[in-house]
Amino acid sequence: MDEPKVTGTKPRTCCPRKSLLILGFLFASAAIALVAMAVTQNKPLPKNIKYGIVLDAGSSHTNLYVYEWPAEKENDTGVVHQVEVCTVQGSGISGYSKDPDEAGLSLQNCIKRAQEMVPEQQHRDTPVYLGATAGMRLLSLQNRSVADRVLSAVENMLRSSPFDFQGARVISGQEEGAYGWITINYLLGNFKQTGWLDFLPHLQSSSGTSGALDLGGASTQITFVPDHEPIESQENSLHFRLYGKSYNVYTHSFLCYGKDQALRLKLAGDLQSTQNGSLLDPCFHPGYFRVMNTSDLYTSPCTANGEQQLPFRRLHLQGNGDYQVCRKAIQKIFNTSHCPYSSCSFNGIFLPPLQGKFGAFSAFYFVMNFLNLTTEKSPVPLNRVTSTVQRFCSRPWNEVKAEFPNIKEKYLSEYCFSGAYILSLLENGYGFTAEKWQNIQFLGKIGSSDAGWTLGYMLNLTNMIPAEKPPTRPLSHASYVGLMVFCSLVLVAVLLLGCFIFHKPKCLQKGLI
Ligand SMILES: Nc1ccn([C@@H]2O[C@H](COP(=O)(O)OP(=O)(O)O)[C@@H](O)[C@H]2O)c(=O)n1
Numbered sequence: 001m002d003e004p005k006v007t008g009t010k011p012r013t014c015c016p017r018k019s020l021l022i023l024g025f026l027f028a029s030a031a032i033a034l035v036a037m038a039v040t041q042n043k044p045l046p047k048n049i050k051y052g053i054v055l056d057a058g059s060s061h062t063n064l065y066v067y068e069w070p071a072e073k074e075n076d077t078g079v080v081h082q083v084e085v086c087t088v089q090g091s092g093i094s095g096y097s098k099d100p101d102e103a104g105l106s107l108q109n110c111i112k113r114a115q116e117m118v119p120e121q122q123h124r125d126t127p128v129y130l131g132a133t134a135g136m137r138l139l140s141l142q143n144r145s146v147a148d149r150v151l152s153a154v155e156n157m158l159r160s161s162p163f164d165f166q167g168a169r170v171i172s173g174q175e176e177g178a179y180g181w182i183t184i185n186y187l188l189g190n191f192k193q194t195g196w197l198d199f200l201p202h203l204q205s206s207s208g209t210s211g212a213l214d215l216g217g218a219s220t221q222i223t224f225v226p227d228h229e230p231i232e233s234q235e236n237s238l239h240f241r242l243y244g245k246s247y248n249v250y251t252h253s254f255l256c257y258g259k260d261q262a263l264r265l266k267l268a269g270d271l272q273s274t275q276n277g278s279l280l281d282p283c284f285h286p287g288y289f290r291v292m293n294t295s296d297l298y299t300s301p302c303t304a305n306g307e308q309q310l311p312f313r314r315l316h317l318q319g320n321g322d323y324q325v326c327r328k329a330i331q332k333i334f335n336t337s338h339c340p341y342s343s344c345s346f347n348g349i350f351l352p353p354l355q356g357k358f359g360a361f362s363a364f365y366f367v368m369n370f371l372n373l374t375t376e377k378s379p380v381p382l383n384r385v386t387s388t389v390q391r392f393c394s395r396p397w398n399e400v401k402a403e404f405p406n407i408k409e410k411y412l413s414e415y416c417f418s419g420a421y422i423l424s425l426l427e428n429g430y431g432f433t434a435e436k437w438q439n440i441q442f443l444g445k446i447g448s449s450d451a452g453w454t455l456g457y458m459l460n461l462t463n464m465i466p467a468e469k470p471p472t473r474p475l476s477h478a479s480y481v482g483l484m485v486f487c488s489l490v491l492v493a494v495l496l497l498g499c500f501i502f503h504k505p506k507c508l509q510k511g512l513i
């Protein structure tokens with residue numbers, strides 16, 4: 001009998017090398033595909049951008065701002081930013097009381113500029129707002145019908161533009177203060193809820209916001225959240241609910257205490273003690289000389305009460321650059337003789353104790369920036385600011401003019417007064433001590449956006465600031481996909497490892513090892 005032949009066939013292995021290679025290849029391909037999918041899926045889509053336009057019709061000039069934001073994120077905080085500012089040539093709209101139509105025409109160039117900035121197909125969907133401030137408030141007090149004619153002239157011009165006209169109006173001092181406060185806190189990211197840090201309020205100041213100080217030509221505003229103090233006067237009290245948090249805000253707007261009207265107030269006061277119309281003014285540089293019609297001083301409602309029959313028609317003003325005397329002269333325009341509340345700033349206006357940090361913008365910034373007091377990272381101490389203004393005021397006018405040939409004489413000549421006025425207002429008016437001064441930051445721009453009331457105004461009118469915090473997922477979509485891929489890979493790796501350790505296939509015991 002033939003013995004069964006032992007054939008040369010190899011023993012069958014359960015998982016040959018080839019199968020393992022295929023498995024490895026499939027695994028690697030799947031991993032690569034997963035990562036590639038996650039990356040391509042999360043590539044940012046082309047942005048859908050929205051635009052908005054606000055015109056700030058100030059007492060001295062008009063600025064047009066163009067803002068843009070990604071449409072899908074419009075309720076997030078800090079996403080809207082300024083892409084253009086256009087300064088209208090000529091005076092503010094309140095300066096066109098003699099020819100209101102000209103006020104409308106003056107806006108043409110900046111409207112054209114906005115048309116270039118916003119893509120043509122979006123012109124119709126782009127809202128445009130005009131808000132007029134203290135210059136128009138004063139003109140309305142002086143002559144309501146002229147003020148209305150100026151407003152309808154600018155309204156007609158904006159209606160005829162390709163944009164979506166949403167209104168032209170005189171905003172109140174309270175609104176100006178409130179929207180300035182909203183703007184800077186929005187831009188500084190102070191409304192951002194920090195997620196887990198929300199549960200640790202002690203890490204933030206009580207309100208987590210910054211106060212706002214705005215100085216214009218005809219009015220000035222102070223707005224902040226006081227520290228647990230009741231706001232004793234209703235007209236100074238505002239309540240906001242923003243991104244799920246409540247704010248009790250103090251605000252006051254001093255009409256006539258912008259820097260240009262304040263100078264008029266001071267000069268009108270000085271005139272009372274002048275016999276012959278010549279005035280030695282400590283708030284102007286030595287060697288500076290200016291002649292003014294006394295009637296011009298009294299055209300504003302701010303000075304109208306003091307109008308008197310003067311024996312001269314022209315005022316001859318001569319500077320002598322004496323800072324200390326200038327401060328004393330400015331002090332006279334703040335009436336501190338009465339206060340019906342527990343504490344006041346001046347003119348009997350309630351002011352709670354100053355609290356927290358403050359951002360000071362508009363002319364506060366322009367003047368301090370001119371004096372080179374805004375370039376350092378930390379705030380310049382009050383005594384250094386005082387000595388800088390003092391030194392600047394004492395410089396002869398010829399020397400100053402020669403150093404700054406490109407600055408208009410009218411503006412250059414008034415920086416000494418403006419510097420002294422800012423110090424008087426902040427120190428004597430509001431009570432910023434040397435210590436509290438360190439809490440003031442002079443702000444021109446925050447990121448690409450100018451600090452001012454316009455952005456807050458637009459955010460409010462377009463309902464872009466929700467009262468409640470919008471529901472958000474803990475992770476962004478990209479992080480979510482990335483994390484899911486990572487966890488899946490880890491799971492597969494653990495499974496394979498477990499399989500190898502606890503259920504070692506024979507092939508590994510014999511064939512492969
Ligand atoms: N580059 C600039 C622009 C404005 N300014 C001044 O800043 C002030 C702006 O006031 P505004 O026109 O906004 O007036 P309000 O209506 O806000 O009172 C004016 O006194 C201007 O002369 C400045 O000092 N430097």
Ligand SMILES: [Ca+2]
Nearest residue numbers: 058133216362
């Ligand atoms: Ca202003």
